[in-house]
Amino acid sequence: MLSGKKHQGKNSCMNHSPEQLTEExxxxxxxxxxxxxxxxxxxxxxxxxxEMPVQDPEVRTHNLxxxxxxxxxxxxxxxxxxCLLCLKKTCVDDCPVKIDIPRFIHHIAEGxxxxxxxxxxxxxxxxxxxxxxxxQETQCQLHCAVGKAMxxxxxxxAIGRLERFVADWERANGKVVIPxxxxxxxxxxxxxxxxxAGLVVAADCRREGHDVTIFEAFHKPGGVLRYGxxxxxxxxxIIDQEIAVLKSMGVEIKTNFVVGRTRQLHDLIDKDxxxxxxxxxxxxxxxxxxxxxxxxxxxxxxxxxxxxANLMFAFDREKADTPIYPSKIVAVLGGGNVAMDASRxxxxxxxxxxxxxxxxxxxxxxxxxxxxxxxxxxxIEFHFLENVKRILGDEYGKVKAVECLRYQLGxxxxxxxxRPVEIPGSEFVIELDTVIVAIGNNSNPLISQTTPQxxxxxxxxxxxxxxxxxxxxxxxxxxxxxxxxxxxxxAMGEGRRAAAAxxxxxxxxxxxxxxxxxxxxxxxxxx
Amino acid sequence: MNRIVFKRxxxxxxxxxxxxxxxxAEERKAGQFIILQTEEDYGERIPLTIADADALNGAxxxxxxxVGKTTAELSLFEVNDELPALVGPLGKPTHxxxxxxxxxxxxxxxVAPLYPIAQALKEAGNKLTVIIGARTKELIILEExxxxxxxxxxxxxxxxxxxxxxxxxxxxxxxxxxxxxxxxVIAIGxxxxxxxxxxxxxxxxxxxxxxxxxxxxxxxxxxxGCRVNINHQAKFVCVDGPEFNAHEVDFDNMxxxxxxxxxxxxxxxxxxxxxxxxxKILV
Numbered sequence: 001m002l003s004g005k006k007h008q009g010k011n012s013c014m015n016h017s018p019e020q021l022t023e024e025x026x027x028x029x030x031x032x033x034x035x036x037x038x039x040x041x042x043x044x045x046x047x048x049x050x051e052m053p054v055q056d057p058e059v060r061t062h063n064l065x066x067x068x069x070x071x072x073x074x075x076x077x078x079x080x081x082x083c084l085l086c087l088k089k090t091c092v093d094d095c096p097v098k099i100d101i102p103r104f105i106h107h108i109a110e111g112x113x114x115x116x117x118x119x120x121x122x123x124x125x126x127x128x129x130x131x132x133x134x135x136q137e138t139q140c141q142l143h144c145a146v147g148k149a150m151x152x153x154x155x156x157x158a159i160g161r162l163e164r165f166v167a168d169w170e171r172a173n174g175k176v177v178i179p180x181x182x183x184x185x186x187x188x189x190x191x192x193x194x195x196x197a198g199l200v201v202a203a204d205c206r207r208e209g210h211d212v213t214i215f216e217a218f219h220k221p222g223g224v225l226r227y228g229x230x231x232x233x234x235x236x237x238i239i240d241q242e243i244a245v246l247k248s249m250g251v252e253i254k255t256n257f258v259v260g261r262t263r264q265l266h267d268l269i270d271k272d273x274x275x276x277x278x279x280x281x282x283x284x285x286x287x288x289x290x291x292x293x294x295x296x297x298x299x300x301x302x303x304x305x306x307x308x309a310n311l312m313f314a315f316d317r318e319k320a321d322t323p324i325y326p327s328k329i330v331a332v333l334g335g336g337n338v339a340m341d342a343s344r345x346x347x348x349x350x351x352x353x354x355x356x357x358x359x360x361x362x363x364x365x366x367x368x369x370x371x372x373x374x375x376x377x378x379x380i381e382f383h384f385l386e387n388v389k390r391i392l393g394d395e396y397g398k399v400k401a402v403e404c405l406r407y408q409l410g411x412x413x414x415x416x417x418x419r420p421v422e423i424p425g426s427e428f429v430i431e432l433d434t435v436i437v438a439i440g441n442n443s444n445p446l447i448s449q450t451t452p453q454x455x456x457x458x459x460x461x462x463x464x465x466x467x468x469x470x471x472x473x474x475x476x477x478x479x480x481x482x483x484x485x486x487x488x489x490x491a492m493g494e495g496r497r498a499a500a501a502x503x504x505x506x507x508x509x510x511x512x513x514x515x516x517x518x519x520x521x522x523x524x525x526x527x
Numbered sequence: 528m529n530r531i532v533f534k535r536x537x538x539x540x541x542x543x544x545x546x547x548x549x550x551x552a553e554e555r556k557a558g559q560f561i562i563l564q565t566e567e568d569y570g571e572r573i574p575l576t577i578a579d580a581d582a583l584n585g586a587x588x589x590x591x592x593x594v595g596k597t598t599a600e601l602s603l604f605e606v607n608d609e610l611p612a613l614v615g616p617l618g619k620p621t622h623x624x625x626x627x628x629x630x631x632x633x634x635x636x637x638v639a640p641l642y643p644i645a646q647a648l649k650e651a652g653n654k655l656t657v658i659i660g661a662r663t664k665e666l667i668i669l670e671e672x673x674x675x676x677x678x679x680x681x682x683x684x685x686x687x688x689x690x691x692x693x694x695x696x697x698x699x700x701x702x703x704x705x706x707x708x709x710x711x712v713i714a715i716g717x718x719x720x721x722x723x724x725x726x727x728x729x730x731x732x733x734x735x736x737x738x739x740x741x742x743x744x745x746x747x748x749x750x751x752g753c754r755v756n757i758n759h760q761a762k763f764v765c766v767d768g769p770e771f772n773a774h775e776v777d778f779d780n781m782x783x784x785x786x787x788x789x790x791x792x793x794x795x796x797x798x799x800x801x802x803x804x805x806x807k808i809l810v
Contacts, residue, residue, distance in 0.1 A: 217747050219567055219612040227749075256614040258747055262550050284749035288761060295756050295780055297787045304750035312744065313569055321571035321596055321795060322744070323788040397783030446747055446766065 018053035018069050025050060025074035032081055036109060041084060045146065049155050050079040057377040061347050064231040064315055067374055068132075068161075073113070076165040080108035082146055083157045090143035091159060096493035097124045101140055101159055108162055114175055117166040121177075124163075125203050126196065126492065128171065128238045131164025133229060134489045135368055154369075171241060178248045182209035187506045190215065190274040192259045192447070195223025196488045197280035197479030197495035199242060202251045204499030205276075210506060213274075214246075215257040218311065223282055224480075225488070227311040228303070230341050232348070233371075260450035269474055275509065276474050276502045279462060280495065283441035283480035289333065293391030294437070298325060298399035302332070302342040302438035309345050327434035329353045331402055333388055334438035335365040340372060342436045343380045354380050355430070359387045359407050359420040385409070385420065389427065391435055401431045441485045459484060468498035476502055528609040529563075532586055538665045540593040541636060542602050543578070549585030551577070551615045557647040558621030558640070558738065558770055561587065562746045565600040567611040573597050574743045576640030576769075577616060587615075590639035590668065595792050596799040617746045618769045621736075625652040627710035630702055631677075632658045632695050632724055634716020638669050640738055641715045648713075649676045656709065657681070658698050660716070664689035695720060696727045703731040711736070714773060718782045725773035735773040739764045741785060755781045 032039070032047065053069040054060075060067055071079065083105040091101045100119055107116035120127045140159045141147065147156030170176055189205045191198045194216040206212045220226055222239040247253065259265055259281075268274045286301030288294050305324075308314040312322035330351045332343040335358035343354045356375070358365060361384045365372060376382070385407045392401040406426035409418035443460040455463045455471035461484055462477040464470055470477050478494030480486055533545035551561060555577050564570035579588035593599045604610065621644045629648050633641035638659055649655050657677035661667045662685045674680050681698045682690030691698070695716070702709055712735040714724035721737040728735045741753040746765045753764035756777035762768065 217614065218745065219564060219572075219614075227745075256612050258614060258617065261616055261747075262554060262614070264554075284745075284747070286749070286751045288751070288754075290761075295754055295761055295777075295784065297783050301751040304744055304752045307744050307750055312571065316569070319569045321566070321569060323571075323791040323795075325787065326791070397780060444748055449766070 015054050015056065016051060018072065021051055021053050022072040022074050025072065025078045028078045029074050032078070036081055039081070044082060044084060045149055047078060047082045049082065050075045050158065050161075052158070052161055054374070057374075057379070060232065061344075061378050064348060066235055067232050070168055071161055071165045073111075073165075073169070076108055076113075076162055077111060079158050080105045080162055083109070084145050084149075086145050090145070091140040091157075094139045094142055096139070096489045097130075097496060099123050099140075099163070104166065105157065105159070105162055108166060113166055113169045117170045117175070120163060120166060124492075125200050126242055127163050128167035129196070129225060129234060129242065130489055130492070131160050131162075131167055132234050132238075133487075134160055134163075135487060136160035137369060139489070171238075176241070176245065178245060179203065179207055181206055181249050184211070185209040185506065185510055187211065187275045187509065188213070188273055189502060189506075190259075190268045190272075190277045191280065192265075192277065193217075193223055193280040193282055193479075193481075194221035194243075194253065195280055195282050195479060195491065196225060197282075197491040197498075198223065198278065199246065200492045200495030201278045201280065201476075201478070201499045201502070202246055203249065204496060205278075205502055205506075206246070206249050206251050208503045208506070210275075210503075211252075212250075213252045213254060215259050215263075216253065216255045217258045219255050220311065221253050221255060223280075224284075227307040228338070228341070230306065230310055230345050231315075232344065233341065258446065260446045265447060265451045265454070265475070266472070274474075275506055276476065278468075278495075278498050278502065279447055279470070279475065279477040279481055280479045280491070281444050281447055281481045282491075283483075283485040284444040285442040285460075286437065287440045287442055288437055289388065289439065291388065291390050293393055293399070296391055296393040296399045297397050298327075298433055299391060299435045299437065300325070302334070302338045302436050303441070305342055305436050306338070306345060309349065315345075315349060324349055325434055327351045329355075329432035330434040330436060331355045331357050331388070331430065331432050332436045332438055333357050334440070335360065335367055336438065336440070337367045337371055339436075339438035340367045340375050340380075342438050344375055344378055346434070346436065347378055347380060351434070353432075355383050355432070356380055357383045357386050357388060357402075357404065359385065360409060360417065361385060364409075364417045387420070387422070388435070392429070399433055399435055401429050402435060403427055403429050441480070443481050443484065447481070467501035468494055469501060474505070528611065529613040530609050531604055531606050532584075534604070534606050537590065537668050541590065541666065541668055542593070543588060543590045544601075544604070545581070545586045545588050546610065546613065547585060548587050548613060548615070549582075551613075552580040552582045552585050552587050555580050555587065555616035556620030557623060557643040559616035559618050560640075560740075560746075560769060561589070561613055561615030562617060562743065563589075563601070563610055563614075564612040565597055565604070565610065570600075570611070571597050572612075572744055572746070574617070574740060574746060574765075576738065576740070578639040578642055580643075590636065592636040596795045599796065599799055599803075614746065617765060619767070621647065621713075621738075621770055623647045623651050628654040628656070628707070630656045630658065630699065630709045630712045632660070632699055632712065632714040632716070632720075633669075633673075634660045634695055634714075634720040635662065635666055636668070637714075637716030637720070637738075638667075638673070641713065642669050642672060644713060644715075644738075645673065645676055654678050656702060658683070658695050659690075660684070660693075660695035660720070662686065694723070696723050699724060699727050703728055703733060709733060712773075713737075718778055718785065721773060721776075722778035722782075725776065725778070729774055736770050737773040737776060738769045739771060739776070739781065740769065741781065742787065755784070 104119035144156035479491035
């Protein structure tokens with residue numbers, strides 16, 4: 001059983017305790033606060049980058065609590081003071097939702113947290129989520145002038161952590177503001193899927209005064225944020241909070257509703273009177289390796305493994321009815337964030353050994369550096385330049401081992417990463433009882449299967465124009481169902497664009513309808 | 528929320544429930560299933576085939592056998608109680624056309640999902656032979672209903688307490704051996720029964736369809752927990768099925784996968800029963 005206890009015990013030498021970090025930041029803050037405005041560039045660059053306090057690895061592998069504890073306000077202010085407030089905002093250029101980063105960071109430095117969150121929320125709807133799961137190191141922080149000046153991009157201003165800080169501050173201090181909703185237009189928008197793209201569309205369309213209904217197939221909303229990303233990286237409480245805000249804005253959420261099955265997509269428009277539909281059903285179709293033994297007992301898609309643990313609470317073996325496989329030695333296949341999540345979850349669920357098997361090297365891993373580092377701290381063992389060739393079963397049809405091949409890196413492929421080339425005759429066997437396949441997802445085929453008239457590409461992704469409109473009238477799509485497996489923030493960016501197009505279309509509808517209703521009155525006046 | 532509008536105990540462990548679900552009642556077709564939960568946070572999601580639907584009154588019928596904790600819990604729901612989660616209709620509908628002569632084989636609780644299919648086949652103009660089998664007399668369900676649509680009905684029990692003392696494969700084989708071979712066979716029941724039905728019809732080359740009830744989580748293609756080997760390829764029961772060509776199904780693998788969590792499930796059920804006895808929920 002996992003304890004629900006908060007972090008405790010002494011920290012390893014690698015990480016400093018939150019108290020220690022706050023104490024140091026307090027002293028720094030006292031030193032800088034009086035001369036923050038007049039600080040020279042060189043001086044700013046000397047401000048030490050703040051370390052994110054984390055739960056001790058020994059402790060956290062026995063609970064599901066969040067690994068990164070979050071900056072204290074002192075740490076946040078010191079970190080914010082590192083920002084050079086560049087006039088040319090390269091960080092903003094790389095943000096999919098164009099948050100005015102220097103402006104919100106400046107407010108944090110001055111201790112004006114409410115103003116800071118206000119700036120973030122001008123463009124980003126879900127900062128507590130983005131601050132945690134966005135790949136900042138390849139977006140806003142990639143071109144940070146501080147990182148460049150220090151010749152180490154790991155030393156860039158921790159924009160994501162600061163975003164998370166202000167979002168958490170807002171929530172902890174009861175300052176969450178329900179966005180204003182315009183007077184009702186009478187127009188109805190259906191949002192299919194309650195993942196990141198859908199949540200953004202719902203909020204943006206509702207703000208314009210349209211009636212919005214979200215349809216979710218599962219019994220709880222949140223999509224991949226809930227079933228996929230584990231509690232230790234994105235607590236459910238945060239998703240619940242965002243959903244609560246949407247509900248107080250008047251968004252209706254219908255769970256246990258599979259568009260395409262419970263109701264046909266076109267029926268939403270033809271029969272149910274929706275004026276626009278947004279499809280944000282995500283990339284929910286797990287890809288398998290198509291190798292021998294993949295259907296043995298003990299082989300799971302990362303989707304299944306994580307859904308059991310996250311959405312169905314299978315981590316709580318006492319209370320939950322949904323079982324989780326009792327694993328001792330686990331191999332996770334893949335090198336992305338999902339592979340990190342699955343391996344770390346397996347560890348928390350009591351696996352004695354967890355291997356991540358990846359065909360290339362650490363440099364090519366798509367997972368975030370921070371997640372890889374956290375996984376390593378937690379005792380996950382990485383097997384690079386190896387790949388599973390087949391899975392071996394025992395006489396009961398259960399996994400007993402994997403046969404692997406060694407690889408070396410060859411020429412770069414179309415993605416620019418060096419292609420892994422197998423070394424013939426390098427087979428070797430690893431004994432284990434569980435294999436989790438985390439090599440990616442294709443688009444969920446349910447909508448395209450049940451709506452043949454919607455145009456998709458050969459991978460099953462829905463085709464859209466630059467406004468996110470599909471081949472069908474009044475139907476828009478965005479997020480992973482369009483992009484293939486991508487990121488939360490890109491899905492949100494697509495949702496934003498789709499919502500803008502939907503709002504524009506509905507405004508045009510309303511403008512067209514107006515003269516009709518106004519005509520009799522005008523005629524009367526003429527008489 | 529889905530309200531239970533009717534409940535009847537068909538035998539010691541078998542229950543029939545009609546549940547309010549207007550959209551599902553309207554959309555569902557023969558062969559499709561639902562997923563339900565008896566508790567929203569910690570409950571598990573179990574798939575159950577829709578046995579019948581009444582679109583006019585907006586209700587679906589499910590028939591289930593108590594085999595574990597969730598089905599036991601479900602059997603304690605009474606009329607007017609509401610289920611916290613129910614989603615559907617899921618899966619592809621059965622392919623219905625006038626095939627000619629169709630043999631429908633139902634084993635135990637499998638007769639429940641077979642019934643709407645038999646109904647639809649009858650409506651499409653097929654000649655219907657129905658074989659119902661069960662371990663013992665009291666586990667025979669829907670005999671009267673099947674009688675009204677079947678051109679020929681055979682009932683058998685393993686212990687001979689009712690109908691002929693035989694496994695369903697005995698009459699099935701006899702029918703296959705007739706001069707006028709049936710055009711199609713549909714078998715729904717325990718995996719072992721379906722496996723042997725497949726073996727029975729294989730030498731005769733009669734197309735045989737089975738409806739698989741595997742472990743599922745989401746039921747929309749997202750988790751892949753339900754995958755089975757069909758002609759050496761992994762297929763998802765929830766979106767590619769639930770019905771497949773019986774002669775292509777790797778039943779041994781499917782049965783092994785169904786038992787993935789058997790020990791945990793047994794333990795959960797045992798704890799539930801012990802607690803129920805303590806709290807005097809069950810007699």
